[in-house]
Amino acid sequence: HLSQRLATVAKYVPAGSRLADIGTDHAYLPVHLMKRGLIVGGVAGEVVRGPFENARHEIAREGYTAKLTARLANGLQAIEPTDHIDTVAIAGMGGALITQILTQDFDRLAGVNRLVLQPNVGAMQVREFLMTHGFQLVAEEILAEDGHIYEVLVADRQAHPQTYDEEALRFGPYLLAAPNAAFVAKWQHEADRTREVLHQVQAAKVVPTAKVTALEAELRQIEEVLHRVR
Numbered sequence: 682h683l684s685q686r687l688a689t690v691a692k693y694v695p696a697g698s699r700l701a702d703i704g705t706d707h708a709y710l711p712v713h714l715m716k717r718g719l720i721v722g723g724v725a726g727e728v729v730r731g732p733f734e735n736a737r738h739e740i741a742r743e744g745y746t747a748k749l750t751a752r753l754a755n756g757l758q759a760i761e762p763t764d765h766i767d768t769v770a771i772a773g774m775g776g777a778l779i780t781q782i783l784t785q786d787f788d789r790l791a792g793v794n795r796l797v798l799q800p801n802v803g804a805m806q807v808r809e810f811l812m813t814h815g816f817q818l819v820a821e822e823i824l825a826e827d828g829h830i831y832e833v834l835v836a837d838r839q840a841h842p843q844t845y846d847e848e849a850l851r852f853g854p855y856l857l858a859a860p861n862a863a864f865v866a867k868w869q870h871e872a873d874r875t876r877e878v879l880h881q882v883q884a885a886k887v888v889p890t891a892k893v894t895a896l897e898a899e900l901r902q903i904e905e906v907l908h909r910v911r
């Protein structure tokens with residue numbers, strides 16, 4: 682049984698895909714999709730020995746060793762041309778790490794048409810990456826589970842992705858168009874946090890004014906969006 686977070690990621694893996702799940706840990710996502718006949722095979726990549734052993738064990742236990750390969754590798758280096766991977770999932774990490782993994786071995790995405798990404802934080806950076814690397818956002822979700830808020834970003838390869846402004850990149854064009862309770866809760870929390878940081882830096886008087894101005898602008902933007910959607 683998958684968490685709601687991973688079930689949301691799973692929902693956007695096209696039926697019949699060959700999936701690479703990077704940072705797979707227990708390989709729950711690819712195993713779940715194999716069990717339901719939703720993927721035909723793929724790779725479960727892990728850079729850390731312990732989680733890699735977890736993945737290998739889980740795949741063997743469920744009897745998918747012939748179709749799902751656990752690989753101990755850094756990021757996209759888990760993908761070999763002979764895997765014919767067409768979909769990549771990266772879930773449960775920060776946006777900075779997800780972006781670093783995608784950038785580092787970008788050529789390994791040669792046959793990949795869909796990315797399903799679930800940054801725990803830093804979704805803005807991921808959206809910027811997609812826009813500048815030939816991937817068009819096609820769906821977004823935001824959900825609350827166990828006291829955390831998660832965003833899922835889905836993108837398809839496209840030569841000239843749509844250009845988004847700062848607001849769309851920060852909040853997500855699809856999430857802005859259909860804001861739910863999790864969206865409002867996230868940005869209320871972010872506004873509170875930014876306000877707190879501003880109070881601290883203003884009291885300290887050692888932070889460059891440019892930084893303070895940027896934080897003020899960010900807070901104003903969050904407040905505007907909250908006002909609009911509530």
Ligand code: SAM
Binds near residue numbers: 705727772774
């Ligand atoms: N994807 C699973 C999920 O969403 O439930 C597991 C998330 S777990 C919090 C993050 C995993 O990513 C860890 O097992 C970690 O070892 C792995 N990881 C971190 N950096 C990685 C990298 N560069 N390449 C492959 N795996 C990585």
